[in-house]
Every structure is written in structure tokens, then in C-alpha cells.
Amino acid sequence: MKGDPNIDFWRIFYIYHYIEFIKMNDLTKSSTQGYQTGPELNPILDFAVIGAGIAGLTAASKISALGHKLAVFEKARGTGGRLSSKRVVYDGGEAMAFDLGCVSITGKSEIFSQQLESWHSGGVIAPWWMDDQNKTHYVAVSRNSALTRHLSENLECHFSTRVSSLQRIDDIWHLFTFNERGENEGGENDRGEKLLAKAKNVILATPPAQAYDLLPAGSRFKGALESVKVGAQWVMGLELDNDLSGLPAISYPKSDTVYSISQESCKPGRRNREFNVGSTILQVQASQNWTRDHLESTHEQVKGALMRELEQHLQQPLRITNAYVHRWLYSCITQGIETKEGYLWDEEGLGLIGDYLNTDFDGVESAWLSGQQLAEQVTS
Ligand SMILES: Cc1cc2nc3c(=O)[nH]c(=O)nc-3n(C[C@H](O)[C@H](O)[C@H](O)COP(=O)(O)OP(=O)(O)OC[C@H]3O[C@@H](n4cnc5c(N)ncnc54)[C@H](O)[C@@H]3O)c2cc1C
Known part of the structure; x- marks a missing residue:
């Protein structure tokens, strides 16, 4: 049976362009992985x-x-x-997410403060807390890595x-x-x-x-x-069953081991259906001096030392459900x-x-x- 030549032309035309489109898409995908x-x-x-x-x-x-x-x-x-976030998936599909590096962002210069306001009005970042000098500390929504993705x-x-x-x-x-x-x-x-x-x-x-x-x-x-000169730093993400609602957004304990404790789960936009539902998530930073002395310790040793110090500081036994540690070889600039x-x-x-x-x-x-x-x- 002979077909309509007009229909055949358009059929071939569409098939040809469809194949070209698929080829082009595949090329685009691979080029983002390797040049x-x-x-x-x-x-x-x-x-x-x-x-x-x-x-x-x-x-x-x-x-x-x-x-x-x-x-x-x-x-x-x-x-x-160093402005990235970590999503840790455990057996059974449970997931914890926290900011692995930078905790919060503030502006000192006028130009950067204006940029922060612009990102804020665009919904890229949100105010988290205000310090005693009335400086707003912002975080990106819903992870700090969202800012660079933007x-x-x-x-x-x-x-x-x-x-x-x-x-x-x-x-x-x-x-x-x-x-x-x-x-x-x-x-x-x-x-x-x-x-x-x-x-x-x-x-x-x-x-x-x-x-x-x-x-x-x-x-x-x-x-x-x-x-x-750049200091190294061990950082731990911790998921707990304890109610730590009395703890400030970020605290700096008087300790040679722990530099700061940040309440990840009280950052704006950090709880959702997928992550951190109902639990307390902390980011704990070791001090740079302690990190220098324990640079080659194992992850388990670092976890143990930071948890012991945290327990002492919070004066209560911790009910830890998940923990993750990371060593930043280049953390903050000291010179x-x-x-x-x-x-x-x-x-x-x-x-x-x-x-x-x-x-x-x-x-x-x-x-x-x-x-x-x-x-x-x-x-x-
Ligand atoms: C634990 C921690 C807490 C912090 N807290 C704060 C805070 O509260 N407030 C604040 O303002 N700052 C904080 N900072 C510092 C802040 O995160 C950094 O100053 C800032 O993110 C640095 O940005 P950058 O673009 O200069 O470098 P980076 O973020 O280090 O980016 C450099 C990039 O280069 C890539 N790279 C390196 N070598 C190569 C290569 N050969 N080829 C291809 N890619 C390469 C790296 O993978 C990296 O992605 C913190 C940092 C850390 C680690």
C-alpha cells in the first residue's frame, strides 16, 4: 500500500530531529561530568x-x-x-543533613550587606539569629550549598x-x-x-x-x-534524641577541644519531610589547636573525644542516633x-x-x- 508522500516526509522529518535531540541531550549530560x-x-x-x-x-x-x-x-x-552541606543516609533510608563547613554568613562591608539583602529578598538565604552587635547571621535555604548552586x-x-x-x-x-x-x-x-x-x-x-x-x-x-597560613579542623555532625531547645543557636564552650556547637535543626528551612524530622542536629567544630594535635587520629577516635567533651559541656548523657565526622585540611585562614x-x-x-x-x-x-x-x- 502506498502512503501519502506528504505524511512520509513529515514522519521522516520528525524522526530525524527526535534522534538528533536525544543525541544532543546525552552529550550535554556527559559534558558536565568530564570535559x-x-x-x-x-x-x-x-x-x-x-x-x-x-x-x-x-x-x-x-x-x-x-x-x-x-x-x-x-x-x-x-x-x-567550604560552603557545602552533607547529607548522610543510614541503613534503613533515614537521612541526616547538616552544613559541613561554613555555619552562617554575616556582612561587614556595605556592598556585601546589600548582596545579602538581595539574596534574602530572592529567597536564597534566610536570617537565622542576631548577635549582640545587631549583626544578622544568615543561612542558605534549605542547605548552605544552595547558595553556590544558585x-x-x-x-x-x-x-x-x-x-x-x-x-x-x-x-x-x-x-x-x-x-x-x-x-x-x-x-x-x-x-x-x-x-x-x-x-x-x-x-x-x-x-x-x-x-x-x-x-x-x-x-x-x-x-x-x-x-x-590555613588551619585544619575536624567537624562532626550529630543527630540526637535529646531535647536541647534551651541551647543557643551557636555556642562557644570554654574548652580546648570543642570550638563551637551550632544547632543545625533550628536553622530556618532545615526540617522537611525528608530530613531531620523531629530530631536535634548539631554541628560540632573541634578547635584548631586540638585538630592540629589530632590530625592523624581515626574518625572513631575523633567522634569519641568530641562526644565526651559535648556530654560534659551539656551536663547530660547524649542519646546519639547518628554521627559523622569530616577533616577539613584547609578550614579557616589564620594569615x-x-x-x-x-x-x-x-x-x-x-x-x-x-x-x-x-x-x-x-x-x-x-x-x-x-x-x-x-x-x-x-x-x-
Ligand atoms: C568548618 C568551617 C566553618 C566555617 N565557618 C564559617 C562561618 O561561620 N562564616 C564564614 O563566613 N565563613 C566560614 N568558614 C569559611 C568559609 O567557608 C570560606 O572562607 C569560604 O567558603 C571560602 O570560599 P572559597 O571559594 O575561597 O574557597 P573554597 O570554598 O575552598 O572553594 C574552592 C574549591 O576549589 C576546588 N578545588 C580545589 N583544587 C581543585 C583542583 N585542582 N581542580 C578543581 N577544583 C579544585 C575545591 O574542591 C573547592 O570546591 C568556615 C569554613 C569551615 C571549613
């Missing part, structure tokens, strides 16, 4: 940003909004860096992609990574690594030690980075680099940003300002 290597697949970027913490994503979103071709490369599976919304981000070295060849930055097995062998350069991307400009938005490792030999920034601009930038298009480059400010504010200031410089 398509090879110059013919990826044109030279205007900017490559290494690190998807608050500094990197602040700079990236501002630069990308002006139409520059930009990609972000992040070694972890998602955004956040900043990354329109960006090309490549997760699980560790940049292992940088080389400048013919005036273009070449970013390399390990091969598929995570080893440096059988690759494309003399170190056995695989070419990841080429870019006219590179922004290193990693903690200072990791930026140091990526800087090419002879870079004038190496000397400055050698002076930076940064004093820069007038808040970033480092050289004539070859290599820049450094992060919380260690704005010594007048701390933590998230310092990192955000740094990203913002470099973006203004390179786009002006």
Missing part, C-alpha cells in the same frame, strides 16, 4: 575558572553574564567547597574534574587533568596527563595550597602564597595576603581569588569580595 577533550570539540575559552566555591562562582557568574565564553572546573561532585545556575560547570596542572603554550593556557583511571600515565603531555581545556585566561579559585600546586614553576605568586585589590592578577591572564586575599574581611564575605573584585577588573 570533552580535544581542541576541535571545545573552542578556546575566554576564561577557565578552577574551583566552584563562593569565590569562583561569584567571579564566573559575573564574567559569564557579560557574554564571555567561560567554564568552571571543580574536583568535587557539586558546588560549595550562583552556578547559568554556568557551564564540570564536576568531578580535578585540574592537575597548567601550562602556557603559544600564549594560551592549557589545563590538564588525570586520565580516566585517575593516574598520571598514558596521557598527552610530558607528565602523562590529558588535555582538558584551553583558555585565554585562568582564574584559580581554590584554597591557597592547591593554587600553589597549580601555579607554573617560576610564577611570581608562589612567594606570596608561601606566607599564607592571609594583604592585597589592595582583593585578588592577584598577572599580565598573562592568570588570576587568584579566595578568602585569603582580603585580610580586612573573613570567610564567605572575603571570598565573595575577592571574586567580585577580580570580575570587575577583568571585565572593565
Whole structure:
């Protein structure tokens, strides 16, 4: 039986475009996990940003909004860096979620305070508590990692992609990574690594030690980075059956072991159908001195020591249902680099940003300002 030639044409037309659409979607998905290597697949970027913490994503979103071709490369599976959150799923499907790094965000500078107000009115962050200097402490809703996820919304981000070295060849930055097995062998350069991307400009938005490792030999920034000091810190997330409603939002016990106790479950928007229903969740930070002396302790030893100290401080036996510990090798900056601009930038298009480059400010504010200031410089 002969079909209508018009109908056949449209049938073939739709099938062809449907197949093309599927192919395109698959490509998009894989490109967020690992970059398509090879110059013919990826044109030279205007900017490559290494690190998807608050500094990197602040700079990236501002630069990308002006139409520059930009990609972000992040070694972890998602955004956040030290502003990330942890979701721990236990046997039986129960889950606990807490902020693994940064506890809350405050603004000292006018520009960052305005930014906080803008994120607040957009529903990205919410006020948590007010300190005795009338400063509002904000948290992102419904996890602190939501803030960097928000900043990354329109960006090309490549997760699980560790940049292992940088080389400048013919005036273009070449970013390399390990091969598929995570080893440096059988690759494309003399170190056995695989070419990841080429870019006219590179922004290193990693903690200072990791930026140091990526800087090419002879870079004038190496000397400055050698002076930076960053403390390590053990952090514990704890789920309890105890009623601790009398405990302040955040407390700093007089203890050599514990630096702070934060009530995660009383942060705005932290209880939902899936997480933390009805239980008390605490984030407990060990002091930097105690961490330094117990850097190589096992997770079980750290859990035991922090729980004993907590029990003593709260003066009641703890009914613990779940516990999780994490060691931050690079937690808070104890000595940064004093820069007038808040970033480092050289004539070859290599820049450094992060919380260690704005010594007048701390933590998230310092990192955000740094990203913002470099973006203004390179786009002006
Ligand atoms: C336990 C803890 C509590 C804190 N509490 C507060 C607080 O209450 N208030 C506050 O303001 N600040 C706090 N801070 C500090 C704050 O979190 C940081 O200052 C801020 O998040 C730093 O942002 P950043 O973008 O500079 O760096 P990061 O967040 O460290 O981001 C760097 C990113 O680079 C990635 N990266 C590194 N090397 C590579 C590589 N080779 N290739 C690809 N990616 C790479 C990392 O995975 C990371 O995601 C706290 C930090 C910690 C750890």
C-alpha cells in the first residue's frame, strides 16, 4: 500500500530531529561530568575558572553574564567547597543533613550587606539569629550549598574534574587533568596527563595550597602564597534524641577541644519531610589547636573525644542516633595576603581569588569580595 508522500516526509522529518535531540541531550549530560577533550570539540575559552566555591562562582557568574565564553572546573561532585552541606543516609533510608563547613554568613562591608539583602529578598538565604552587635547571621535555604548552586545556575560547570596542572603554550593556557583511571600515565603531555581545556585566561579559585600546586614553576605568586597560613579542623555532625531547645543557636564552650556547637535543626528551612524530622542536629567544630594535635587520629577516635567533651559541656548523657565526622585540611585562614585589590592578577591572564586575599574581611564575605573584585577588573 502506498502512503501519502506528504505524511512520509513529515514522519521522516520528525524522526530525524527526535534522534538528533536525544543525541544532543546525552552529550550535554556527559559534558558536565568530564570535559570533552580535544581542541576541535571545545573552542578556546575566554576564561577557565578552577574551583566552584563562593569565590569562583561569584567571579564566573559575573564574567559569564557579560557574554564571555567561560567554564568552571571543580574536583568535587557539586558546588560549595567550604560552603557545602552533607547529607548522610543510614541503613534503613533515614537521612541526616547538616552544613559541613561554613555555619552562617554575616556582612561587614556595605556592598556585601546589600548582596545579602538581595539574596534574602530572592529567597536564597534566610536570617537565622542576631548577635549582640545587631549583626544578622544568615543561612542558605534549605542547605548552605544552595547558595553556590544558585550562583552556578547559568554556568557551564564540570564536576568531578580535578585540574592537575597548567601550562602556557603559544600564549594560551592549557589545563590538564588525570586520565580516566585517575593516574598520571598514558596521557598527552610530558607528565602523562590529558588535555582538558584551553583558555585565554585562568582564574584559580581554590584554597591557597592547591593554587600553589597549580601555579607554573617560576610564577611570581608562589612567594606570596608561601606566607599564607590555613588551619585544619575536624567537624562532626550529630543527630540526637535529646531535647536541647534551651541551647543557643551557636555556642562557644570554654574548652580546648570543642570550638563551637551550632544547632543545625533550628536553622530556618532545615526540617522537611525528608530530613531531620523531629530530631536535634548539631554541628560540632573541634578547635584548631586540638585538630592540629589530632590530625592523624581515626574518625572513631575523633567522634569519641568530641562526644565526651559535648556530654560534659551539656551536663547530660547524649542519646546519639547518628554521627559523622569530616577533616577539613584547609578550614579557616589564620594569615592571609594583604592585597589592595582583593585578588592577584598577572599580565598573562592568570588570576587568584579566595578568602585569603582580603585580610580586612573573613570567610564567605572575603571570598565573595575577592571574586567580585577580580570580575570587575577583568571585565572593565
Ligand atoms: C568548618 C568551617 C566553618 C566555617 N565557618 C564559617 C562561618 O561561620 N562564616 C564564614 O563566613 N565563613 C566560614 N568558614 C569559611 C568559609 O567557608 C570560606 O572562607 C569560604 O567558603 C571560602 O570560599 P572559597 O571559594 O575561597 O574557597 P573554597 O570554598 O575552598 O572553594 C574552592 C574549591 O576549589 C576546588 N578545588 C580545589 N583544587 C581543585 C583542583 N585542582 N581542580 C578543581 N577544583 C579544585 C575545591 O574542591 C573547592 O570546591 C568556615 C569554613 C569551615 C571549613
